[in-house]
Amino acid sequence: MILGGFDMRAYGVSKEDRFVSWTFLTGGGVTADAVNFANASFVGSEDGNVYKLIQSAGFIRSDCWSYETMGSIEHSPTVFGDRIYVSSRDTKIHCLSDAGEESFLHWSSPTGKPVVSSPVVTAASVYAILRDDRYSAPVTELVSLDTADGSERWRKAGVTDILHTSSRLVSFLDASGRIVNCSASDGQEKWSLDTADCDEVLSLSSAFLLVYDAEGLIQKITVRR
Numbered sequence: 158m159i160l161g162g163f164d165m166r167a168y169g170v171s172k173e174d175r176f177v178s179w180t181f182l183t184g185g186g187v188t189a190d191a192v193n194f195a196n197a198s199f200v201g202s203e204d205g206n207v208y209k210l211i212q213s214a215g216f217i218r219s220d221c222w223s224y225e226t227m228g229s230i231e232h233s234p235t236v237f238g239d240r241i242y243v244s245s246r247d248t249k250i251h252c253l254s255d256a257g258e259e260s261f262l263h264w265s266s267p268t269g270k271p272v273v274s275s276p277v278v279t280a281a282s283v284y285a286i287l288r289d290d291r292y293s294a295p296v297t298e299l300v301s302l303d304t305a306d307g308s309e310r311w312r313k314a315g316v317t318d319i320l321h322t323s324s325r326l327v328s329f330l331d332a333s334g335r336i337v338n339c340s341a342s343d344g345q346e347k348w349s350l351d352t353a354d355c356d357e358v359l360s361l362s363s364a365f366l367l368v369y370d371a372e373g374l375i376q377k378i379t380v381r382r
Contacts, residue, residue, distance in 0.1 A: 159198045160189025167200050179215035189233040201230030207243050224260045237278040244272035266307030311344035320360040
């Protein structure tokens, strides 16, 4: 198990006895969860780097690497197949592969705004939430990129959270409290549901669980089209 903190360190902790077996010092806070894949962990840091660490040993020079972005990494990387997707406040989404002692960059795509969510990946698309805090009311967007080359497919304004993705559909929550279901290929809206009075919207696989605080109603909605 790998844990991080504001002390800029990643810690390798045994699940059996909770003993710290190794530590690794980064240049910034480690505030997002590490992502484990095979015997490696990918750790983002607010110093702008994502680090490949070995779960049992930490940083081994012959089998580990760091990849530098130009902004803080505050959300977990996403591993999909043999690719590692990294979101950064440098306004870019980065697509890497693990090549042993170094990373291999497939593409790095600018979005125009800081990326403030972990990438959500399907076979054809990469989704992420963007947020610009330079205005009195923050500007948020959902962007969809092509996994092959990072080219932008479409974007939607006013999106605050990604709820569900599939090869055909993407569902999200917008700033007005609506659940919106769109086509994954072009972002065309298929339907929407007003949940402004809902206390919380949770994603459960292909369904949503709506919890209404005032009335105590729990409602399940299944995405069909």
